Amino acid sequence: MMSQLTSPENQLAQCVLANLNWGLNEKEDALALEINIHRQVAVLLVEAHNRHVTDQRTKGYITEGMKQVASAVISQETVVQKFSQWIWSTALKLRLHRCSQPQPVLGTESTLASVPGLLDNVTISKGVNANQALASYIAIVMTSVGHGMDAFLSEGLNCMTCLVTNYHHKPLLHVLSVVVPLFYDNPQSLIKNEKFLFALQSLLTSDQTYAKLAKSLLYSEFPGEVTKLLMCMIQTQVQKASSPDSVGVVCVIEMWMTLIMQLDRWYQNRNCQYIMDGLVKSAFSRKGGLEMTQLLVYTDYKRFIKDTKEPGMISSLVSWIASDNALPSYIGGASLPEFAWLAFQLLQAEEQYQQETKLWSVMQMEMIVTPSMTTDQALKTIV
Numbered sequence: 001m002m003s004q005l006t007s008p009e010n011q012l013a014q015c016v017l018a019n020l021n022w023g024l025n026e027k028e029d030a031l032a033l034e035i036n037i038h039r040q041v042a043v044l045l046v047e048a049h050n051r052h053v054t055d056q057r058t059k060g061y062i063t064e065g066m067k068q069v070a071s072a073v074i075s076q077e078t079v080v081q082k083f084s085q086w087i088w089s090t091a092l093k094l095r096l097h098r099c100s101q102p103q104p105v106l107g108t109e110s111t112l113a114s115v116p117g118l119l120d121n122v123t124i125s126k127g128v129n130a131n132q133a134l135a136s137y138i139a140i141v142m143t144s145v146g147h148g149m150d151a152f153l154s155e156g157l158n159c160m161t162c163l164v165t166n167y168h169h170k171p172l173l174h175v176l177s178v179v180v181p182l183f184y185d186n187p188q189s190l191i192k193n194e195k196f197l198f199a200l201q202s203l204l205t206s207d208q209t210y211a212k213l214a215k216s217l218l219y220s221e222f223p224g225e226v227t228k229l230l231m232c233m234i235q236t237q238v239q240k241a242s243s244p245d246s247v248g249v250v251c252v253i254e255m256w257m258t259l260i261m262q263l264d265r266w267y268q269n270r271n272c273q274y275i276m277d278g279l280v281k282s283a284f285s286r287k288g289g290l291e292m293t294q295l296l297v298y299t300d301y302k303r304f305i306k307d308t309k310e311p312g313m314i315s316s317l318v319s320w321i322a323s324d325n326a327l328p329s330y331i332g333g334a335s336l337p338e339f340a341w342l343a344f345q346l347l348q349a350e351e352q353y354q355q356e357t358k359l360w361s362v363m364q365m366e367m368i369v370t371p372s373m374t375t376d377q378a379l380k381t382i383v
Helices: 008-019 035-052 064-074 079-093 109-113 122-129 133-142 149-165 169-183 194-213 225-240 249-261 270-284 289-308 313-322 340-357 359-369 375-382
Strands: none
Touching: 008 079, 035 079, 035 122, 035 133, 079 133, 079 169, 122 133, 122 149, 133 149, 133 169, 149 169, 149 194, 169 194, 169 225, 194 225, 194 249, 194 270, 225 249, 225 270, 249 270, 249 289, 270 289, 270 340, 289 340, 340 359, 359 375
């Protein structure tokens, strides 16, 4: 791997590593290759990347992740770019995190104790300090940085940000798949974390970033590749949460819905709507899921109303009605036909808010008693 990229030795090494079984054995109760081989190859990939890719990068050019996207668009790849893509593809196959291990091994003390620390490997630690994306990814999935809440919050978030700034969205998705379960019992640590929300926001806008780069494409598919992968990853976590030793499906759905709701104007982001629609759909078939989503959406809608109009509730309603405007709506002018599950909950929240204010029912009674009364007159009577 350290020889020239076009040399027979390097090509043979790539061929051998590409054809090894990085998955499970036939019984699916253990790795086909022991974990130490996975870790040794991970370090080898970082060393090879440092030698052949990192040293070749020129300052001032677009980041490596964007280079890979650009080369795919114009169908012209250099030897270095092909090697970089191969390295990332191989790295994603390695079962480095304990969540990627066979079920019988999960949660055992021996497994937890065998997770190496960040400083145990000089190559990885130096790469992290140099803000190298591959080293940052390996640090999260292989070392203690990605195996505990405190370590991830103190060191892992910076590694994750490195992936974001280098446009490595698929590795970032894998990081989320193994890290988010660590916070099921303490979701607020992620929900209020700006770096984590920045990473989530980058995933939900990455398909638009790719579409802008691919100027030769006549149209962009919705949902985009990254958004679909994010939804699949979340659905996998929801399914795994149904096991007896997990926190429960509803808790996982609630955590992800709350995370999405932290993003700015999520209700106007089509990718966010797509994710939320899938979450609401999953919640409907679970015990307590409907009540949870109703409360969550309604609480967020009240916050939305407060942020939209700062004056008191009654004065705000007066101004909205007097100016012939409706209450602020999540849905706006669109009916969200492609997101029916989400639209139902949003409309439910708006209806519940109107009922709790009791303004409409009182105003209707006034107009029934005095049919000649206008809406403005009825409003002035009850306010």
